Amino acid sequence: MTTTESGDTDADTSGADPGDVRQAVVLDHLPHGRADDDRPRHRKSPLAYALGERDFRLFELTLVDDAGISIGDRVVIGPTGEREAVDGFKQVTHEDLSNTAVGELEYAVEAIVEADEQRFVAFYNDAQPITLRLHQLNLLPGIGKKLRNNVLDQRKRGPFESFAEVEDRVSGLHRPKEVLIERILEELQDDDLKYKTFVGRNG
Structure with missing residues (x-):
């Protein structure tokens, strides 16, 4: 999967109604990309791990340079035309998450359940x-x-x-x-x- 569209029900944009906005809760924000990415800093995009609100899928988000997001924020992941902070994404597993994201997961799930x-x-x-x-x-x-x-x-x-x-x-x-x-x-x-x-x- 690339860091564009994953075909996921939380974020699928094919034929999407512009009013059918899909969101995710930010679990961790990596402004300088992953620590295991040994490329020069100027070549690394800011990333975030997030939890989709619709069906709890986990994502690694590629962010725009001036995204200005924090842990716990809700970001739009689809449709593409509604996104502001997110440049692309890919679906990941629990094992792919950072330690911070794992620590935030229970709070994010609770927030989603309580909000709906x-x-x-x-x-x-x-x-x-x-x-x-x-x-x-x-x-x-x-x-x-x-x-x-x-x-x-x-x-x-x-x-x-x-x-x-x-x-x-x-x-x-x-x-x-x-x-x-x-x-x-x-x-x-x-x-x-x-x-x-x-x-x-x-x-």
């Missing part, structure tokens, strides 16, 4: 069986058969509107937001995980 609570509460409303024996809800840490059935029973009575409501209505499920964040981090860290519900596959 309805989207993630909907997982508890919409999760479906994967196989006869395995349900999407069972992918969340600590959710076994009993808790899964509690969620399914409660959502038959009406959809959950917030994480607080999930916690109030589902006996035994005390941290619905946190277990979801934990699962997202697990999917980010293990590229070979068989089932990925939240994180887009690399490729």
Whole structure:
């Protein structure tokens, strides 16, 4: 993959609606490029590592020289015409991230989940069986058969509107937001995980 378009759903620009802006959260900013790049400084572009908001894909961004971004900032990665700070990008894995980016990852995931609570509460409303024996809800840490059935029973009575409501209505499920964040981090860290519900596959 080059440092242009990756064909990713977080950043694909082919035939994109200009109003359908895709963003990513900056995990680390390398104003002088990677330390392992032995080219002269004037030949190295400023870089950043970032997490796509739409499906949690990880990116290495090539930045314009005067990008002026910081860790935690949200930057536009697509469509191309809407980008200001980002010159190009490529998709990377968790292993490719800098130590700083790895340290920021949990905060970035939490910020994305909190900023769009309805989207993630909907997982508890919409999760479906994967196989006869395995349900999407069972992918969340600590959710076994009993808790899964509690969620399914409660959502038959009406959809959950917030994480607080999930916690109030589902006996035994005390941290619905946190277990979801934990699962997202697990999917980010293990590229070979068989089932990925939240994180887009690399490729």
